Amino acid sequence: EVQLLESGGGLGQPGGSLRLSCAASGFTFRSYAMSWVRQVPGKGLEWVSGISGSIGSTFYADSVKGRFTISRDNSKNILYLQMNNLRVEDTAIYYCAKDLVMSTRSPNLFDYWGQGTLVTVSS
């Protein structure tokens, strides 16, 4: 059974940093691209960042480019999102999501999602 478990959310200060983690199990982690998708409570979905499987190519939304860094540890089956220079508008639930298709060079669409971790940026 595929499981994705996010952690690391909480309260961050404007200009501060947080690191999110997503522990994956139940599938061959290194074979799948992974993404972070966020959602302001009560609002829509916004793709934030993605990373390919073994090659590790990274992709970012313009809203986080230069501030957030996605990475993965294929030996530990963990996906990360390092969030620096946080802004109030980064407040959201952050989901990690697994790509549907194996061995793609970039993320595409998402068949499994974690339960989400809430990031609140406030002074």
Place this chain on the structure above:
Amino acid sequence: DIQMTQSPSTLSASVGDTVTITCRASQSVSTWLAWYQQKPGKAPNLLIYKASTLQSGVPSRFSGSGSGTQFTLTISSLQPDDFATYYCQQYNSYSPWTFGQGTKVEIK
């Protein structure tokens, strides 16, 4: 960026109704279009991909169609479990990947 626009934003319907949600892309995404269902407090659930392919385990009352810039999600014989918010997502290219704003299907 490719903008995805869904209509309507809210849809009121009764159990047994057939409902249709429309998603329009600001430029062609071929058939690289997915639909998700999200219930309150839960993560989204993939329903359909490549515009019309039903994800494993999804009931056959869900169907999708379209190509290019115009797509539809149809739910035939609406069930109580189907009252939720639905999102389209394009994955044609790294534009970046974008979602529609969502359509809430509520009980009439």
